[in-house]
Amino acid sequence: MKFINFINNLDKRWIYLILALCIIIPFLFPVGFPMKTTPPVKSIYDFIEDSIPEGGVVLIGADYDPSTMAELHPMAKVVAAHALSNNLRVLFVTLYPQGAGMAQDVIDNVLREWNKSNPDNPKELGKDITLLAYVPGVSAVVLKMGEDILQTFNEDGYGNKLSELEVMKGIKNYNNINLMVELAGSSVVLTWLIYANGRYGLKMGIGTTAVSAAEYYSYLQSKQAIGMLGGLKGAAEYEHLLDEKKVYGGRKDASIGMDAQSSAHIFFIILIILGNIAYFVKKRKEGK
């Protein structure tokens, strides 16, 4: 009864405290709630895993900014890490100036984590991975890349001549790229789908925010995209898949975020159930 009374007169601050803990603890001690992978995520993973020969090229479009970073940043990290683990080459491209900072952060992070967990197979900037310099023009850039990537950019995002970089060896245009994964929360995804996929037949996967995911489902159905990562959940599923391979030790941002989300949601539900139990017990007592 004491407990019921406590619940009935619960001070909000207990709720605040427990909620904060529910969210903070997964960051310090990742839980790893079980997760089912959905077909759109699995098909991107499988494509990189099985359909690209060693030395193949994955292009990642980083067309997002800090406002959607929470959802899309983990995707960029995990896809890049996966490609490296299969000894593929990774190129980042961005159509917006803010994207360059995002991509550089991903490259730094992934290289550092990779080399820490795989000292016997080190990866290098310029040899295995790089960022193509930002060039204004959006759809014009996408189109030019279909003709000649080296001419479109000239340099990488760090000021090196592309023609001198090992990572660019044998890459002329989209024909030499095995898969493009476009990460964006805006309609720039369509630019890539229409021009790069539509005109040049570039194989594409999409990574987008949970809000925009519904919008792009039709492109999966029409087979214009081979797969899609939707929001934190999509990124977490991918991390889960990569984790089973046990080759990469980087922090699983999306899974942690998802853990925090899940524990918060569970807490909400327990809270509501407790509140109702207390409410009914009290009502019955008062009814007597």
Place this chain on the structure above:
Amino acid sequence: MLKGKGIPIFITFLTGMIMIISFFIPHKPFGDIEKISLTWYSIIAGFTMLLGVDSLIGMHFRKLKRKDENWFFSLVLIIGFTATVVVGIIETVRFGTAFDERSYFTYIYNYFIVPLQSTMFSLLAFFIASAAYRAFRARNFDATLLLITAIIVMLGRVPLGEQISPYLPKFTEWIMQVPQMAAKRGIGLGISLGALGVSIRIILGIERSYLS
């Protein structure tokens, strides 16, 4: 005559009618009227902002002078305000615009305004919890329904829901697309009719409380 309500009510009537008519006439000058009136509003609001600043800063000056209980915080407010304006002016002189990346004005934005705003915003995570705790009680049929849909949708959004049943996320989507959408449209239709009612009452001068 100016002191009465007649002239202002006529002005409201006239501007209101011009706005409505211009919706149907793309020809100049009517076609641009919406854009122009929004520009005008921002100019008028800009001047009025000085009244606002006068109101706020004046109040805190008075508190400071009277050494009110919270005078120290009023001082913080006034310093924050003055410093931002002064930095804005200095950096405008230095870089041509205060919004330059090297400008300290940008620092104020990035390291004061952004964290304060986003932390205020994130308080919602807590408030939504306490509101849910209090409000989601199965008091009657409707409240129970509210509670159940909330829980279903909440579960359908996280992986846990999929573990419980693969249909849960789909059902969530259905709730959002069908019953949720239906009520939202119904409310929306009511709102647009209500807005029409308010507008017509004001343009015709039936409702004049705003003019005192």
Place this chain on the structure above:
Amino acid sequence: MLKRTLLLILFLILSISLFSENDSLIFLENQFPCEGFYITGRDIPNDGGSGIEINWSFPDSLDNCFLTVLRRDEFGNNSVVATDLLVSSKQVRDVSSDEEPSRVKDGIKYYYTGILSKKIIDENLLNILKEKSYLKNGTYIFNNDTFYVTSETDAVISKASWFNLSRIPVLISLIIIAFVFLYYLNLAKSGKELYIRKINGLDAVEEAVGRSTEMGKPIMYILGIGYVTDIPTIAGLTILSRVSKKVAEYETKILVPSYDPVVMTTAQEVVKEAFTEAGRPDLYNKNDIMYITQDQFGYAAGVDGMMMREKPGAVFLQGLFFAESLILAETGHSIGAIQISGTTETAQLPFFVAACDYTLIGEEMMAASVYLQKEPMMLSSIAAEDLLKVFIMLLIIAGFVISIFAFGFNIGLFKNLFDHLVNALQV
């Protein structure tokens, strides 16, 4: 024979003349077959002028080609309208955009030429083409790339329309609605009694103000983060007028923290007038209606702090609210105030319902000032709104019935009917 020779000479002269201007631009004929491709231009209907739309028709084989559109005006100035459009996009509009102010002027003759290419067009080529006063239609080669120049369109003149024909359905319904409103207005004038149903939250206004006065606490009225041009804010101001009249009658204090300075000044007028009407102009204090800041979360922080310190007994949240709605309502709840909220933002209503004692949902809030005043003229507008609701319901039911016949029984007549109905609704 003579004709052929002449043609050959003409061709040579032309190619030489082209050649002499630029080493790499070569004129060829019929190397890039583009039969069936032609472009047309026309004034954009129903606009305010300064706009021309260019359409083209094309055979499927050109689906994947690029089209660049050039414009020549009657004075011979050339400019580029758009480059590298996908042919399958069918249309482009030559209008002013935010970045580029109006380039098309009304009343001037324009001629458009299209350039078809398989690859995206070279910047240098574009500059060369821009310099030319006239381009013969046919196929050219530049740096080994072939491209095809269409023949020029007829002269196109842009003009402004005096009436937007696509908005006729709106005009018709506006006229109908105006009649409905006027009809009820007349009814009210002739003295017919009009009814308004009970609105839950509003009967509590008196109680909230009264209880707050008993406890010796002020009232707080929050108008949200809208501007005076937003209808919910205006509705909030009209409710403020009625509430502050009660406040004056109870001789208590009303605090109105504002987000927009124009809203603040208007609120000052409203409260002052309400106090005067209630016969207590002496109680009015301009400083109680104060400005906070025009920053969504700065405003929320300021109002929250004010609530914690002034501890109002009743909090009204009436106007336009976004994410800050729950921040304010939860703080209001935690100080134990009676809260009456109302907004038209459907996304925020669930939070108000959860955190406040009473919530006016959407239209209820718009009708609140009528409910609080209950003047016949005001009531008439509510009755008119209700009649319109009946119209809308009938329309929706009719649409549903027609669709049953159209899709369920597959009757062509109803399919047409349904299409007409749907088209009429697309504004």
Place this chain on the structure above:
Amino acid sequence: MAISTNFWIWIAALLTLAIYSFLYKDNPFYKFAEYLLVGISIGYGISIYWHNTIITKVYNPLVYDKNFLVLIPLLLGLLMFSRFFKNVSYLSRIPIAFVVGAGTGLSVPSSFEFLFKQIYATMPLKLDIGSLIIVVGVISTLVYFFFSLEHKGFVGKVSKVGITFIMVAFGAAFGYTIMARVSLFIGRIQFLLSDWLGIIK
């Protein structure tokens, strides 16, 4: 990684904590952050206003484009100051009347557009149980908003159905939003633990 040595990160972190202290109770730290935010944001607002309005909407058109039309809102804006002088303070009603007139006038056509869009969206483009539920839901919700009829008898029953729909919608919207709100806090935690304390990499 270790704790940040960047002065600005520290400021942002301490201000973040000051705001969170409000969850415990109102206290001087929160007050400090609150007053500072209000003060800075209003200063920032004025600067933006100067940049966006005075320069781009008044000065430039007046000086470069010789667009004297902007003198009208300028005058209307100045009339707002009449409230500083008791004997002409009624003049401030003129700009208010203009602004309210413009707002209501603009809302009439846009309400229509909204109305048409909502009705259009309710038209069942395909025939299934979902469309039927939508039609029933929209109509019963509208009945709930009948003001000139007493809600009893048939109307009362239908409006009850309307309330049910409204409640389901509110529950769903509430549940749907929780994730986004929790994400906001996750974002701040990431900032505190990673950028500031460096506890997590």
